[in-house]
């Protein structure tokens with residue numbers, strides 16, 4: 001049979017195809033209800049595309065437990081007859097499962113080269129670029145999107161991805177125009193809203209950004225939890241640009257932390273916001289214990305250095321030195337491994353960024369500066385987007401200042417604020 005995009009799928013059951021199509025549409029829109037694929041996987045254990053999509057659902061979870069469940073669905077496919085595209089997707093997902101992220105994204109790029117209408121695989125590749133460092137991978141992400149333009153020029157979900165790829169390449173004008181076009185075609189488009197919010201914050205367009213992002217909130221609350229949380233995080237960051245900590249914390253309490261506190265995205269956004277508030281306005285001591293409680297068991301897991309950097313800072317701030325040490329031991333072991341990802345990012349960059357984050361969280365900022373000095377030029381390869389990686393730029397700035405390296409700090413501040421209108425936050429961070 002064929003799916004909604006005209007791609008061959010190995011099944012003769014139209015309701016199974018409809019379930020797979022429903023998952024693809026919801027994931028592309030970042031809408032609620034993607035978990036329906038789990039019931040579908042029980043109902044159609046012998047339908048490869050349904051099993052592959054269930055594995056995809058779990059791979060997004062980025063915890064060891066989620067990975068174990070993803071593996072069950074990938075193994076289920078081993079015994080099934082699959083067509084060429086399903087086999088290629090199975091291989092790509094298995095590479096992602098094995099943390100072989102670069103090979104995984106290559107496999108996904110090969111799929112969309114052969115089957116340009118497979119927009120879901122392009123969407124999954126977008127997440128792999130995030131894992132590999134989304135700004136670092138920006139040109140590659142953008143080239144991938146450009147290659148698919150002919151097939152999807154009017155698709156609002158594709159346009160949202162394209163807008164974000166342009167933003168990551170600092171082409172703000174193109175990003176803004178395409179995001180607005182996507183929203184004009186389909187207002188229910190949290191990913192286009194997200195691309196737009198990146199443009200507004202990176203350019204320091206704070207008042208405009210606050211108005212737009214506030215207006216997005218009611219719709220966001222009806223979308224998938226990860227994007228609701230993350231777009232709200234961008235709104236909180238705009239409040240912080242005005243040093244309005246009270247407003248940022250209102251967003252934190254209402255839309256970011258404590259709704260699904262075991263979701264990785266919620267943990268990362270909560271930690272990043274509090275960390276930034278601490279660098280701009282002072283300690284947020286009362287917030288850390290509840291976060292530490294939810295991340296302590298997974299801080300030893302190693303998916304990408306971006307995640308561990310957040311974990312060790314939060315744990316250090318919560319006074320959980322024992323867990324920080326265990327997490328750092330896990331990171332050192334991951335960095336010493338012999339696989340491609342260890343050599344690409346963990347050993348040369350990730351380990352130092354994570355150790356720097358732990359030192360910074362423990363108050364040893366001069367040590368944080370020394371750890372970060374050699375790795376900042378490659379920092380964007382640890383994972384995360386451009387806006388998310390600003391966290392580490394601010395951390396490095398604060399480390400240089402605290403270490404008394406004022407000339408270097410001033411030069412670094414000028415470099416990282418060059419593309420935006422300076423805000424009250426920038427003026428606070430300048431000293």
Ligand SMILES: [Fe+2]
Pocket residue numbers: 194198230234385387388
């Ligand atoms: Fe973002």
